Amino acid sequence: MALLLGFLLLLLELCGNTLSLGSRSSTEGTEVLELELPATNYETKDSYKAGPIGGLFQIVHIFLRVVQPNDFPEDILRKILQKKFDLSTDYEKIIYYEIGVIICAVLGLLFVILMPLVGFCFGLCRCCNKCGGEMHQRQKKNGPFLRKCFAVSLLVISIFISIGIIYGFVANHHLRAQIEKTRKLADSNFRDLRTLLNAAPAEISYILSQYTTTKEKAFSDLDNVKSLLGGGIHEQLRPKVIPALDDIKAMAEAIKETKEALLNVNNTLKELKKSSAQLNTSLSDVKRDLEQSLNDPMCSAPPVATTCNNIRTSLSQLDDNTNMDQLPSLDKPIDKINDILQTNLSSLVQQGYKSFNDIPEMVENQTTDIISDVKSTLNSIGSDIESIGEQIPIQDQLSNFMGYINDTETYIRRNLPTLEEYDSYRWLGGLVVCCLLTLVVIFYYLGLLCGMCGYDRNATPTRRGCVSNTGGIFLMVGAGVSFLICWILMTIVVLTFVVGANVEKLLCEPYQNRKLFQVLDTPYLLNENWKHYLSGMVFNKPDINLTFEQVYSDCKENKGIYGTLKLENSYNISEHLNIQEHAGNISNDFQNMKVNIDNIVLLDEAGRKNLMDFSFSGIDAINYNIYLAELSKAPTKANLLSFADDLEVKANHLPHGSLKQSLKNNAQTIRTIHRSEVIPLEQSMSSVYQSIKELQQKSSGLGMKVTNTLSSLDSAQDFLTTHISSVIVEESQKYGNTIVGYFERYLQWVKISITEKIAACKPVATALDSAVDVFLCSYVIDPMNLFWFGIGKATVFLLPALIFAVKLAKYYRRMDSEDVYEDIL
Numbered sequence: 001m002a003l004l005l006g007f008l009l010l011l012l013e014l015c016g017n018t019l020s021l022g023s024r025s026s027t028e029g030t031e032v033l034e035l036e037l038p039a040t041n042y043e044t045k046d047s048y049k050a051g052p053i054g055g056l057f058q059i060v061h062i063f064l065r066v067v068q069p070n071d072f073p074e075d076i077l078r079k080i081l082q083k084k085f086d087l088s089t090d091y092e093k094i095i096y097y098e099i100g101v102i103i104c105a106v107l108g109l110l111f112v113i114l115m116p117l118v119g120f121c122f123g124l125c126r127c128c129n130k131c132g133g134e135m136h137q138r139q140k141k142n143g144p145f146l147r148k149c150f151a152v153s154l155l156v157i158s159i160f161i162s163i164g165i166i167y168g169f170v171a172n173h174h175l176r177a178q179i180e181k182t183r184k185l186a187d188s189n190f191r192d193l194r195t196l197l198n199a200a201p202a203e204i205s206y207i208l209s210q211y212t213t214t215k216e217k218a219f220s221d222l223d224n225v226k227s228l229l230g231g232g233i234h235e236q237l238r239p240k241v242i243p244a245l246d247d248i249k250a251m252a253e254a255i256k257e258t259k260e261a262l263l264n265v266n267n268t269l270k271e272l273k274k275s276s277a278q279l280n281t282s283l284s285d286v287k288r289d290l291e292q293s294l295n296d297p298m299c300s301a302p303p304v305a306t307t308c309n310n311i312r313t314s315l316s317q318l319d320d321n322t323n324m325d326q327l328p329s330l331d332k333p334i335d336k337i338n339d340i341l342q343t344n345l346s347s348l349v350q351q352g353y354k355s356f357n358d359i360p361e362m363v364e365n366q367t368t369d370i371i372s373d374v375k376s377t378l379n380s381i382g383s384d385i386e387s388i389g390e391q392i393p394i395q396d397q398l399s400n401f402m403g404y405i406n407d408t409e410t411y412i413r414r415n416l417p418t419l420e421e422y423d424s425y426r427w428l429g430g431l432v433v434c435c436l437l438t439l440v441v442i443f444y445y446l447g448l449l450c451g452m453c454g455y456d457r458n459a460t461p462t463r464r465g466c467v468s469n470t471g472g473i474f475l476m477v478g479a480g481v482s483f484l485i486c487w488i489l490m491t492i493v494v495l496t497f498v499v500g501a502n503v504e505k506l507l508c509e510p511y512q513n514r515k516l517f518q519v520l521d522t523p524y525l526l527n528e529n530w531k532h533y534l535s536g537m538v539f540n541k542p543d544i545n546l547t548f549e550q551v552y553s554d555c556k557e558n559k560g561i562y563g564t565l566k567l568e569n570s571y572n573i574s575e576h577l578n579i580q581e582h583a584g585n586i587s588n589d590f591q592n593m594k595v596n597i598d599n600i601v602l603l604d605e606a607g608r609k610n611l612m613d614f615s616f617s618g619i620d621a622i623n624y625n626i627y628l629a630e631l632s633k634a635p636t637k638a639n640l641l642s643f644a645d646d647l648e649v650k651a652n653h654l655p656h657g658s659l660k661q662s663l664k665n666n667a668q669t670i671r672t673i674h675r676s677e678v679i680p681l682e683q684s685m686s687s688v689y690q691s692i693k694e695l696q697q698k699s700s701g702l703g704m705k706v707t708n709t710l711s712s713l714d715s716a717q718d719f720l721t722t723h724i725s726s727v728i729v730e731e732s733q734k735y736g737n738t739i740v741g742y743f744e745r746y747l748q749w750v751k752i753s754i755t756e757k758i759a760a761c762k763p764v765a766t767a768l769d770s771a772v773d774v775f776l777c778s779y780v781i782d783p784m785n786l787f788w789f790g791i792g793k794a795t796v797f798l799l800p801a802l803i804f805a806v807k808l809a810k811y812y813r814r815m816d817s818e819d820v821y822e823d824i825l
Contacts, residue, residue: 035210035749037757040199043188044766046556048774050782053174056167057782060789064501067100072510074519081525101501108494108792112487115799119483147455150808151448154475157801158444160793165437167790172430175783179423182775183416189770190409192763197402200561200759207753214746215378218739222371225735229367230360232731233597237356237720241602244716245352247709248603251611252345254698259337261695266334268688269627273324275684279635279677280320286669287318293662298655307650311663314646317638318670322685327627348607355600362597374739381743430787433492436485437794443478444805447471451812472813479802479809486798493792500785508777517549535569544569555765562755595728602717611706622695631689635681640674 050057076093095102221228290311299308454467510516520526526533530542534551546566554564561567644667651663 035213035746037203037753038206040195040760042192042195042763042766044185044192044763044770046762046766046769048769048778050778053170053786056170056786060782060785061504063789064504064785067104068098068501068505069100070097072506072515073097074515077506077519078522078525081519098502101498105494105498108490108497111490111796111799112494115483115487115490122483123480147808147811150804150811151452154444154801154804154808155448157797157804158441158448161437161441161444161797161801162794164790164792164794164797165434165441168430168434168437168787168794171783171786171790172427172434175430175780175787176423176427178779178783179420182419182779183413185770185775186409186412186416189763189767190405193405193767194402196759196761196763197405203753203758207750207758210749211381211746214742218378218742219375221735221739221742222374225367225371226360226364228738229595229731229735230363232734233363233595233724233727234357234359236727236731237359237724240719241356241716244709244712245349245356245602247712248352248607248611249346249349251706251709252349255337255345258695258698259334261691261698262334262337265627265688265691265695268684268691269324269327272681272684272688273327275677275681276320276322276324276635279673279681282673282677283318283320283636286666286673287315289669290315290318290663290666293659293666296657296659296662298657298659304654304659307653311647311650314643317636317643318640319637320635322633322635328623333622343606343610345607345610348603348610351604352602356602359597359600363595366595433489433791436481437489437791437798440478440481440485440798440801441794443474443481444801447474447478447805447809447812450474451808455812468812472809472811475805475809475812479805482798482802486795489791489795493788493795496784496788497792500781500788503781504777504785508773508781511772511777514549514552517547517552521547521549535566538565538567539569541569552765552768555761558760558762560754560756561759561761564761568755595732597724597728600720600724602720603713608710608713611710627692628689631685631692635678635685640670640678644668644670644674 073093076097294308294312298304449471450467451471454469454471507516510519521532521534523531527536527542530536532542532544532546534548535544535546536542538546544566551564647670648664648667651660651667654660654663
């Protein structure tokens with residue numbers, strides 16, 4: 001234990017020196033990058049399980065708690081460590097604590113002393129034909145019952161003895177097997193300790209080397225200042241500026257579309273006027289031809305006259321139904337639109353877009369010098385970081401500490417063969433003890449077997465068979481051997497019990513519940529001038545609350561040496577890793593950043609005038625209803641097809657002649673006019689109607705639309721003028737904080753790694769557990785306690801066993817004489 005404690009202190013001192021130097025220069029952590037220390041794998045398990053035999057160990061532990069129920073004697077141990085223990089005055093406390101062990105030991109010693117004497121007296125008594133030595137058996141009425149009771153009792157006791165012997169065999173073999181594993185356990189612990197020593201400087205180097213990763217991330221962001229800073233400013237302004245420019249762009253497109261619509265409508269109207277005039281001419285010609293045909297003399301005849309009059313009356317339906325000439329021309333509005341289009345509003349809008357979208361590039365051009373200064377600052381910090389590895393004098397100290405481990409390992413390797421040799425002697429002695437007990441119980445089993453199998457209830461005591469007699473002899477031999485060996489066995493049991501029970505109760509149990517550490521942590525215990533011994537050893541400051549229990553617990557949880565030993569009391573990592581100092585150097589560079597983008601004009605005065613001219617162009621003042629009303633009319637007063645069909649029907653009722661043929665020809669002409677002139681005219685009128693309807697909708701509220709667009713433009717321009725400075729400041733701070741944040745997080749990660757993760761001391765706690773809890777308690781003491789428990793139980797049961805064996809042998813052996821009863825007539 002002292003060896004491991006010294007190792008712990010040396011390791012803590014080593015890592016403390018390393019950390020104090022390593023804390024002087026550090027770099028900052030990343031925001032996105034994942035920084036993790038490489039995992040360190042150790043061979044030795046941090047817990048030990050005995051396996052199925054653990055249940056037997058628990059039985060022994062329960063027995064020891066019954067024998068020794070008193071609490072751990074902390075006061076006595078403190079006095080011993082302080083050399084204030086006086087046996088003459090404190091013996092009562094020891095007796096009180098050890099009373100259970102003392103009683104058991106005394107009983108065992110009485111057994112050791114009395115059993116040889118009792119055996120000697122018993123042997124002399126039997127030699128004098130007393131104490132059952134006379135080969136004569138008196139017949140009793142309850143003889144069969146007694147024989148059966150003695151046999152059953154001996155069998156049960158022999159089974160209990162056998163169980164104890166099995167415990168002894170198992171414990172003896174387990175102890176030997178565990179001793180053979182000691183070399184492997186020691187080697188794995190030393191490898192883990194070397195891994196810990198080698199990993200500590202490697203972890204520090206890894207942490208310091210991560211500055212390069214952080215710097216590369218920062219350089220990447222600095223090189224992307226156009227998209228990060230400029231893009232951030234652009235995105236902040238975008239929701240206010242882009243909608244205004246989009247409205248102006250839409251208005252420019254609306255002007256072009258309006259011109260196109262007006263031209264289309266105006267041209268179509270001219271075509272409609274021509275088509276309408278042509279239709280009117282065609283209808284007039286047909287009407288004149290019909291009138292001439294109706295002047296035929298045949299129309300004077302009474303039957304034909306009626307038909308002709310009807311036709312003459314319907315000729316008024318062949319007139320044109322529209323008056324396209326009354327519709328005013330759209331040439332004046334078109335001229336105004338053409339004047340407005342002399343100014344290229346779309347080009348002006350694109351200039352506004354370009355001026356706004358050039359913000360990232362303007363930022364990049366204006367921050368070139370600042371970015372260069374920041375990079376120089378980061379490179380200078382990097383140079384300091386790279387020199388840290390050369391400043392840490394770790395190799396010499398590692399070699400010294402590694403030499404200490406090598407010496408310890410050499411010592412163990414040199415003495416381990418001796419331990420294994422002695423253990424082989426112990427194993428052989430334990431095997432002899434178990435075999436002696438096995439021999440006794442075999443005699444009993446053979447005696448019971450031969451006695452029960454060879455017993456003849458009809459045979460008299462003098463005529464008993466050879467097998468039954470042999471059984472009785474086996475029982476007597478077993479009893480005799482029991483007298484010879486039981487006191488030797490009990491001596492071994494008492495010695496191992498006293499040692500094993502006290503080690504278990506005074507070392508193993510308080511180590512597991514950490515009361516032993518609590519005793520060691522008693523103020524002024526190990527050094528009367530130091531309140532806390534461990535802090536006095538590490539820092540030479542005994543007032544610092546650093547305890548063995550806390551160090552052991554932290555190491556069990558695999559915490560770093562710095563936090564475990566509270567090395568901040570020797571040197572404060574936070575002071576050496578001054579995050580604000582390093583971050584301040586970078587922040588100062590960003591505070592000097594000046595970005596000027598005040599000259600952004602979304603739309604100049606020419607563009608504004610162009611929009612106002614459009615709103616006063618009179619497009620919304622056109623009387624679209626006149627056009628819609630005229631265009632909604634049918635081209636003719638009557639349906640020419642129906643008129644032609646009716647004319648042809650009437651012509652068919654006329655007698656054959658030139659009149660009838662003339663009327664049919666005119667009907668066909670009317671159909672031709674409808675197909676070639678009326679239908680195209682109707683289609684053109686419908687198309688123009690829809691165009692005018694759309695034009696009316698677009699021009700509706702034109703002045704308000706232009707006013708709203710200019711208002712949105714003024715608002716966006718005013719926002720740029722009044723708020724762009726604050727936006728630049730805000731985004732510059734965000735950008736600078738992002739760069740600085742990388743290094744702040746890196747430095748924070750370095751601090752956490754050094755204080756909580758570097759040189760995690762779990763192998764130290766594992767080595768201590770391996771030495772005390774595993775090797776001493778689990779490998780040695782538990783099997784030894786199980787051994788004396790099993791052998792002791794078997795030895796104790798030898799006493800009733802030999803009594804029953806002697807009693808039972810009387811019923812199995814062949815007697816020299818017997819009681820004879822004669823019948824009296």
